[in-house]
Amino acid sequence: QLQLVESGGGLVQAGGSLRLSCAASGRTFSNYVIAWFRQAPGKEREFVAGITWSTGSTYYADSVKGQFTISRDNAKNTVFLQMDSLKPEDTAVYYCAADSGQIIWRFPKPYDYWGQGTQVTVSS
Numbered sequence: 001q002l003q004l005v006e007s008g009g010g011l012v013q014a015g016g017s018l019r020l021s022c023a024a025s026g027r028t029f030s031n032y033v034i035a036w037f038r039q040a041p042g043k044e045r046e047f048v049a050g051i052t053w054s055t056g057s058t059y060y061a062d063s064v065k066g067q068f069t070i071s072r073d074n075a076k077n078t079v080f081l082q083m084d085s086l087k088p089e090d091t092a093v094y095y096c097a098a099d100s101g102q103i104i105w106r107f108p109k110p111y112d113y114w115g116q117g118t119q120v121t122v123s124s
Contacts, residue, residue, distance in 0.1 A: 009118030
């Protein structure tokens, strides 16, 4: 059973940076797509970025393109989300999710595995 553990959230001022981590346990990320979603209070969970582990292909939501970077570390079996130039509207709980396959789905339903979430708060 694949388990995901996020870390790296916190409180940061607008314009600052954070790096989120999503570590896998139980299985390796081989043959998985890993994505980051976020959910702000009162809003639906939205896609942020995704990466296909086997090829390294990435995809970003338009709202974070050029601001966030998703990457992977094969040796650590970990996916990162580097978030720069943070804005108050980036405040949300950030979740990593995994789905076996090659398609980076931009909605939550296909993802079978989810982490517990990590809070990111950006103050103005």
